[in-house]
Amino acid sequence: MNSPQIPDIATRERSIANLRQTRREIAEFNRELAEIEAQLDRELYAQKLVRIGKSVPTV
16 A cells, blocks of 8 residues: 655745745635625615615605
8 A cells, every 4th residue: 555655845835935926816716706795795784875875654
């Protein structure tokens, strides 16, 4: 039965660099997603204010 082999130093360094780059890309994606979510929240809030304003009778 084959036992697992520890990769050589160059392979490990390349893998670590790739993992770090992927982590940065995911962090950037999550930041962009949070911005989109905040924008949607603002738009929904504005829509609710418009609906409330139309439904409240003026005195």
